[in-house]
Amino acid sequence: xxxxxxxxxxxxxxxxxxxxxxxxxxxxxxxxxxxxxxxxxxxxxxxxxxxxxxxxxxxxxxxxxxxxxxxxxxxxxxxxxxxxxxxxxxxxxxxxxxxxxxxxxxxxxxxxxxxxxxxxxxxxxxxxxxxxxxxxxxxxxxxxxxxxxxxxxxxxxxxxxxxxxxxxxxxxxxxxxxxxxxxxxxxxxxxxxxxxxxxxxxxxxxxxxxxxxxxxxxxxxxxxxxxxxxxxxxxxxxxxxxxxxxxxxxxxxxxxxxxxxxxxxxxxxxxxxxxxxxxxxxxxxxxxxxxxxxxxxxxxxxxxxxxxxxxxxxxxxxxxxxxxxxxxxxxxxxxxxxxxxxxxxxxxxxxxxxxxxxxxxxxxxxxxxxxxxxxxxxxxxxxxxxxxxxxxxxxxxxxxxxxxxxxxxxxxxxxxxxxxxxxxxxxxxxxxxxxxxxxxxxxxxxxxxxxxxxxxxxxxxxxxxxxxxxxxxxxxxxxxxxxxxxxxxxxxxxxxxxxxxxxxxxxxxxxxxx
Amino acid sequence: xxxxxxxxxxxxxxxxxxxxxxxxxxxxxxxxxxxxxxxxxxxxxxxxxxxxxxxxxxxxxxxxxxxxxxxxxxxxxxxxxxxxxxxxxxxxxxxxxxxxxxxxxxxxxxxxxxxxxxxxxxxxxxxxxxxxxxxxxxxxxxxxxxxxxxxxxxxxxxxxxxxxxxxxxxxxxxxxxxxxx
Numbered sequence: 001x002x003x004x005x006x007x008x009x010x011x012x013x014x015x016x017x018x019x020x021x022x023x024x025x026x027x028x029x030x031x032x033x034x035x036x037x038x039x040x041x042x043x044x045x046x047x048x049x050x051x052x053x054x055x056x057x058x059x060x061x062x063x064x065x066x067x068x069x070x071x072x073x074x075x076x077x078x079x080x081x082x083x084x085x086x087x088x089x090x091x092x093x094x095x096x097x098x099x100x101x102x103x104x105x106x107x108x109x110x111x112x113x114x115x116x117x118x119x120x121x122x123x124x125x126x127x128x129x130x131x132x133x134x135x136x137x138x139x140x141x142x143x144x145x146x147x148x149x150x151x152x153x154x155x156x157x158x159x160x161x162x163x164x165x166x167x168x169x170x171x172x173x174x175x176x177x178x179x180x181x182x183x184x185x186x187x188x189x190x191x192x193x194x195x196x197x198x199x200x201x202x203x204x205x206x207x208x209x210x211x212x213x214x215x216x217x218x219x220x221x222x223x224x225x226x227x228x229x230x231x232x233x234x235x236x237x238x239x240x241x242x243x244x245x246x247x248x249x250x251x252x253x254x255x256x257x258x259x260x261x262x263x264x265x266x267x268x269x270x271x272x273x274x275x276x277x278x279x280x281x282x283x284x285x286x287x288x289x290x291x292x293x294x295x296x297x298x299x300x301x302x303x304x305x306x307x308x309x310x311x312x313x314x315x316x317x318x319x320x321x322x323x324x325x326x327x328x329x330x331x332x333x334x335x336x337x338x339x340x341x342x343x344x345x346x347x348x349x350x351x352x353x354x355x356x357x358x359x360x361x362x363x364x365x366x367x368x369x370x371x372x373x374x375x376x377x378x379x380x381x382x383x384x385x386x387x388x389x390x391x392x393x394x395x396x397x398x399x400x401x402x403x404x405x406x407x408x409x410x411x412x413x414x415x416x417x418x419x420x421x422x423x424x425x426x427x428x429x430x431x432x433x434x435x436x437x438x439x440x441x442x443x444x445x446x447x448x449x450x451x452x453x454x455x456x457x458x459x460x461x462x463x464x465x466x467x468x469x470x471x472x473x474x475x476x477x478x479x480x481x482x483x484x485x486x487x488x489x490x491x492x493x494x495x496x497x498x499x500x501x502x503x504x505x506x507x508x509x510x511x512x513x514x
Numbered sequence: 515x516x517x518x519x520x521x522x523x524x525x526x527x528x529x530x531x532x533x534x535x536x537x538x539x540x541x542x543x544x545x546x547x548x549x550x551x552x553x554x555x556x557x558x559x560x561x562x563x564x565x566x567x568x569x570x571x572x573x574x575x576x577x578x579x580x581x582x583x584x585x586x587x588x589x590x591x592x593x594x595x596x597x598x599x600x601x602x603x604x605x606x607x608x609x610x611x612x613x614x615x616x617x618x619x620x621x622x623x624x625x626x627x628x629x630x631x632x633x634x635x636x637x638x639x640x641x642x643x644x645x646x647x648x649x650x651x652x653x654x655x656x657x658x659x660x661x662x663x664x665x666x667x668x669x670x671x672x673x674x675x676x677x678x679x680x681x682x683x684x685x686x687x688x689x690x691x692x693x694x695x
Contacts, residue, residue, distance in 0.1 A: 181577070190564050218607075223617070391652045399648045406640070430616070457571025
């Protein structure tokens with residue numbers, strides 16, 4: 001049990017008072033931004049990049065990991081108490097969770113979500129301990145062609161999964177890839193797409209892109225169509241579970257965990273599919289009271305999807321740490337953070353920086369425990385955060401966005417670029433393009449270019465390297481398959497239109513807009 | 515405007531359009547699809563100016579050409595999809611009324627406030643410009659109590675300056691308050 005020893009070493013790193021403090025700050029900030037609408041873990045990590053530059057890498061990543069997990073916990077609070085969730089992964093939780101809350105069972109909904117998240121997060125992190133070194137071992141055999149094929153698969157899978165329309169996902173990806181091209185080509189020293197603006201020679205910072213697309217884009221979008229009636233929040237007391245709720249919850253937790261982790265590790269990543277699957281499975285398995293309650297607020301429909309959500313979040317660390325492959329926006333920004341410290345996630349990271357990797361994994365377990373404590377008794381406080389007047393909330397988000405970007409270089413050009421990216425972020429929301437593929441494309445694009453050129457340089461321009469390597473061939477085959485999904489969907493949609501298949505997306509209630 | 519639709523976009527373009535509300539061929543979404551197409555063309559054209567010299571393997575033009583071509587292709591498919599009646603669902607959120615028409619006045623004013631901040635931050639300094647940014651944004655977004663808004667702006671502006679410039683050593687310009695704070 002080599003990994004177990006390494007994990008114990010990791011606890012040595014994570015349990016220093018300083019790093020515990022970083023973890024606590026991380027999970028608190030994470031829960032806060034998860035609860036608050038309009039701001040999420042991805043842009044929080046991005047905003048903290050410039051400030052944490054002087055902190056030791058292990059501490060910074062312990063904090064980032066806390067923000068990432070905290071965001072999940074906070075997101076479920078919002079979807080249970082407010083119904084219309086911002087993050088797609090907590091959409092399913094809102095289905096049963098909000099109905100439970102409206103029937104006066106908000107405390108139980110919050111408790112099953114928090115405890116389920118804790119159970120799932122802990123089990124899934126343990127699975128990460130087992131899986132990551134194994135995947136890293138396998139990844140050592142990867143050549144440049146395989147890495148390029150892998151990023152190609154990630155690009156297409158992420159675009160296809162995150163959007164209901166693949167062409168919109170790909171358009172978002174394309175915008176990100178183009179942003180990633182701006183600046184000097186590291187190999188030849190040639191300037192590309194800089195429009196003659198000297199400030200763009202270094203490329204556009206990931207901070208500006210993430211903050212522009214997420215924070216400013218969201219603020220502009222909200223400004224354009226702000227809901228003027230105050231949000232309808234269900235009042236709650238302390239979160240707790242009764243005996244029958246425990247016995248109804250634990251099986252869905254475990255099933256959700258089992259579903260979430262594998263999906264999290266896939267290049268398409270994301271928690272959308274496993275949360276929906278978990279919801280559907282719990283619905284099918286429901287008997288007795290549960291069956292009667294399903295659709296009116298059954299606790300199983302909160303416990304399962306929430307566990308799946310957190311389990312998938314842990315799974316995302318497998319490709320990120322072992323392959324340097326981000327499958328969510330937050331993971332992409334963490335990848336950029338690794339680069340900021342001159343580290344390259346991949347199989348070597350486990351050999352060269354064991355203290356960092358295992359310290360971070362250990363802190364995930366510690367952070368999970370902290371989050372349970374933060375979320376169960378303090379739920380009413382987080383609920384109060386939801387009442388922040390919206391004009392102040394969004395002005396504050398823009399204020400900190402401007403601060404984060406201006407702190408980079410003190411350049412007004414950066415602020416202008418931020419504004420342009422904000423407009424792009426606005427348009428993407430307006431026309432239903434997912435934002436995450438753009439962020440992933442922007443960060444992963446330059447790396448896949450390096451692998452592509454390396455592969456072609458090694459093969460002296462022979463493009464068959466991408467099919468002669470079995471790994472690469474399989475990955476490219478899968479990418480093509482993912483690209484063709486709309487065709488399948490169209491074909492099967494046509495065949496079964498007469499019997500109208502069950503809605504593939506969560507059967508959302510038509511939201512009442514008065 | 516658009517209906518609450520489960521499977522917008524390409525997936526549903528084979529079926530009958532959900533509502534006959536927008537049968538006009540021009541929609542703002544078409545403009546966005548064309549902009550994506552134009553972005554691809556721009557990448558292809560601009561990359562032609564990059565001098566390609568590489569001794570080993572593909573040069574600096576290879577990857578941008580690939581991306582440019584891909585974005586053009588995506589743009590074409592996107593445009594076709596929009597022309598055939600496909601539409602993306604506006605993103606939903608806690609504070610967003612996704613069925614409301616775009617409030618151009620608020621959007622314009624928010625943009626103006628932000629651009630004003632960009633213009634003023636260097637001459638006036640961080641404290642004054644950021645205070646104005648918060649106050650302006652909050653007022654445009656409908657803050658009810660002007661005095662409270664002023665108070666929060668002042669606290670945020672000074673607080674952030676002292677915390678980040680003095681505390682964390684981030685460089686923020688003092689501007690006209692140079693020497694005073």
